[in-house]
Amino acid sequence: DAGVIQSPRHEVTEMGQEVTLRCKPISGHDYLFWYRQTMMRGLELLIYFNNNVPIDDSGMPEDRFSAKMPNASFSTLKIQPSEPRDSAVYFCASSSGARKETQYFGPGTRLLVL
């Protein structure tokens, strides 16, 4: 299996622009998680889905952030408008099966908002 795929790997944008991050989970996995990692706060859960349905979005920092999962093989995390404090590495992870508690992470998207 190719593992969790994320794109783009790096994104540089200017404040106020819309940013869309993409994730393809491992085939057959029915849980998908979006995390944000910064030096100050470490790795934080933003939102997660089960069978394409958002279950808990309490970690989403504010209304500028939104996430969708239109089908089992694709999810997006959108920031509109972006701000410099959104600069971080964003990870997508997926899990399923008998070991649904074990999450497998993608390589991350490094976002820099100028």
Next chain:
Amino acid sequence: EDQVTQSPEALRLQEGESSSLNCSYTVSGLRGLFWYRQDPGKGPEFLFTLYSAGEEKEKERLKATLTKKESFLHITAPKPEDSATYLCAVQAYSGAGSYQLTFGKGTKLSVIP
């Protein structure tokens, strides 16, 4: 609120010098405690899951142990390729279908040849 504290923040070891990393946690009901390894510029890589106090898991030079309040990651005779940030996370019983992880900030391990 679930909390995870890892210590030390950074650790430098000589090759072959064994040591331990600590993960202290508070959680309402522990479903599992997880150890991940993260290399620079990459996503966390799953290492172990521990479910109950007294449980131990081993993989090559790494051994993870669990008590009711903390977990240790023991590194025996480390090699330079063991250099990475090691992350600890807990998963609590918080409702049906909830599998979210709460992570510590990690211990950055450097093994010097």
